[in-house]
Structures are given as C-alpha cells and as structure tokens.
Amino acid sequence: MSLALFILILFTGVDLIQLKTNADTNLIANNSVELGSDNPNNWNRVGWGTNSPTYSYSSEGADGAKSIKVELSEYTNGDARWAFDSVVVTPNQEYSFGVYYKTNTNVNIIMDTLLNDGSHQYTWHSSVGATSVWKEFKFDFVAAPNSQMINIYMPISSIGYVQTDNYSLTPKPLAPVPSGDNLIANNSFEAGNDLGWNNVSWGSNRPTYTIQSNVAADGDYSAQLIMTEYTNGDARWAFANVEVEPNTEYQFSLFYKSNVPVSINMDTTKINGSHQYTWHGNLSSVSNWTKAEFNFVTAANDSRVNIYIPINSNGIVQTDNYYLKKVTTNPPQPSGDFDRALVSIDFDDGWTSAYTKGFSVLDEFGYKGTAGITTNYVRDQSIYNGTYMTPDMVLDLNNRGHSIASHTLDHANLTTLSAGEVDRQLRESKEYLENLLGESVNYFITPYCSINSSITNIAKTYYPTGIRNCDSYYNTASNFDQYNVKSFPIFKTTTNQEIADALDTAKNNKQWLVLMYHEVNNSGNQYAVTQSKLREQMQLIKDRNLNVVTSESAINEILRQL
C-alpha cells in the first residue's frame, strides 16, 4: 500500500454539521448475507487480474447461518472480492462502517467512492492480519463533499482466503448540543455513547474504540482506545471540530490514563481550509486519571480546532472529561509579537567546515546552534572524502550543547521520491542520529526546502518538535507554524546590512529569525561564508543584545506562549 494512499485517510477535518438522525438504518442490503440461494441477494463477485478466485456462500456465519468467502489458489496480480450493492451516501454526512471477517493472510480494507463527476476515489483504511476466529473491524468516515455512492470491501490479493459477514453501514446521529461554557458536545461521554465523537485512524494498525462505564474520571463513562497490531500510523478519539473565534484565548483540558507514552496534539483548520498541526506536549504513562491542560490563542485565520491524544504504539489510552472554553478574563495578545525576539542559527548539510570554523565561532559568542545532518555522508566518510563531519564531530557538537537535526540520509529531494522512499529517508536518518547520540532527534531540516503537505504530515510524526523550510523570513505569532519554520538564508553575497536589517525587524517586532548557513570557508561558493564574515555577523546579533537559542528551544518557548 502506498504512502500516498495513507494520506487519503486522514479524516481529521470532520466538521460539526447538521446530520440526519437515522442511526438504526443499515444501508447495506442483505447486510448479513442471510438472504439468497446460490448467491446472496444484492452481493456481487468482483475480480480482476491474473488469479483464480473461488467464491463461496458458506453455511457458517459470524451471526445467522451464512457468510461469504473468496479464496485464491493461484495469484499473479489483481484481486478478488465480494461487494455489496453500492450505497447512495449524503455528502458530508458521517457514517460508521463495520464488518466481521476471518482470513489466513493479510487483507486491506478499501473504500471506493463514486464522485459526482463519475470518477472513483479509492481510500485505503487499514490492513488486518490472519485470524481463524471472527473479528470485527470498524471505522467512521465522513462522505466526501462530492460523493454519490460508496462501496467498502476486503479484496484478497494473495494466495489465501477471506471470509466476511455481518456488514454494517449506518449514518451517525447528530451530536448533542454542548452545555454551559464547554464547547465540546458529549464532552464526558455521559450520554453513554460516542455521539459527537469520531474514531479516527490511519496506517497499518488495529484500534478498538469503546465507551466504558464505571471507570470514568468523572460521571459514569469514559472513552477507551486499545491499539494492537501496530505497524505505523495512529488512532484517536476526536470530538467534532469546534468553531473558534480569531485572536481569542481558549483553555483546553482533559483527563487521561495510559500504559504507553502519548502526546497531545491540536489540528487547527484555517479559514482557507488548510490545516495546521501543533504539538502541545508529551504525556507519560500514568495508571491514575491525570489532567492535561494548556491555553492557546487562535490566529486571525483560524476557523476550527480539534485536540486529541493519538496513540501510535500498542497500548491503551483512556480519556474523559474534555473541556474547551473561551478565556474571557485575559485579552488576547496582539498578533505578530512573541514575548521576546529570538534568533536561531542553523548550519545545513553537516559540512566539516561548519564544525571546524562555524560552531567554534558560535562557541566564542556563547551561542548554541543547530546542525542539520545528512546522515549517510557522516556515516560513510568515503562518499565525500571528509567534506562532511565525522560521527565524532556530530557527537561532539551535541556534547557542547548544540542541537542536532536530521537533513535526510543523502540530501534527498523528498517531493521527487516514492512514498516508501520518503518514509525511509525520514526514519533511517532519525534512527542513525538517535543511535549515535543516545537521545531522541525531533527536528527536521528539509533539503532544498522541497516538501508538501503530505510529506509534512509524515515528517512530523518522526519529528514532532518541528520542520524548518525556507519561506521568508520571520516567524511571527500570526504566521507561526512549527512544521513550516521560516528562515533567512545567508549566502556569500548577503551583506551585513541586510542581516542587520533583518535582526532589527525581528527585534523591534519580537519575532523569531532563523539564520540559515551552510559551509564556512574561503571557497567562494555561493553557499559558503568566510569565518571572518561569520564572526562579523555574530557580532551584529551581539550588538543588538538579541536572545540566541536553538531552533528547538525557540519552538518550545513560543508554544508555551500560544
């Protein structure tokens, strides 16, 4: 399954919309395949490619007396499946889907949406492994705005069988109206159900969502999420997106218990429909109900927010008593200003000259910088013959208090690569650095600043602190995006006056400016500055009495203010 397809199933933009309430309606005709003689009524045998499917109508069911099975004894390519008669759906309506299955191989769960223009959109929802006993797979989804009909099936595309039964597809009822100043409907699950909540997951894993009674932080009910068979992706309980006012302070809190470390994240939908993802802290595993809370101020272009605890390993997370309210006592901060101006200094690529001539100058000034390391060049010195830092140099920088970031394995242009290769570049460079340093590496510098929203979504799962790109120049309270940090590139031709002007702008407006360097030598390359130039430029910072912190420190400082 391609990574691009993974992205399709990021159903985080679930809107609070007026939904029809007909929860008891199973939209799949003959959903449990009980009706039929040689063939179940309303079910179709579908297949393509080179393989040898055997479709059978079995007299053993997860419920009732019948189920359906498709088996491949020879396989070259294509797939085979049982498919129900496609169901007409209401655009933007939220639905729950469920199926019981048994299989002796790995099977994907695919949704085929027929769009208004007659084209099909295929969405991969998960893959499940072998089970000789009936298991249920469920997920919620929102029908695309331009959708007409959908079908959901478990195609077999290898030698083996898949047997299914008791399909369900039901519209989810309208969420209750939130009460008091809490903006989250059914915030404490006291309705005894998941009205107003969505089960959101993506990737290869097996989440089980349950509303539990008698184990609540308050009241009677709480929400449990058990993750098993985890390979990648994440899963979470997500309340219906809450509309927010711009430039307004909000307070959020929830109670949780967990047997694995998790984090708390916010998805902000902008007025233009784009999403900004913000990490709001790591949560350690706790066996007692523990409160997690933070305040945030919306930006001028914020429209809706969602806040959740995704689980991305095998384990259990329980949450309850979500609270999101407007803070009325404190006026919002003026946008554009942080508490103080910040300057960060990044050296991209991991050039040896940055080690010998660059970071040594930073040390003279007492400044801590960030090295973006291209890990294959470090690991294998024969590639560029000593032009890039050795592992010991990287380790030494880290020991001296400088920060180490990943810059991929081999300076990859990520937008030109396959999804699998993108994932490898992000993952293996992180693993290399973490093995070398013995600590986590959570910051990523994008080679060529070549990135898009899909890659950003993957990269931030590996690098939760942030991603630095090349948008110009200043990071401000109104444009701040930890996963698209803006920067000011310093070239051979950049004048001290230009740098001084940029520093003054950051200082006067209390913004964050990242200076991006590469080589430090006399080569005359466009991307190289001389050591004496670098020293002059550091002096410009010092003359202005600016606060120099690593990029990661800057992000953490700013997130505390937002």
Ligand SMILES: [Zn+2]
């Ligand atoms: Zn680079």
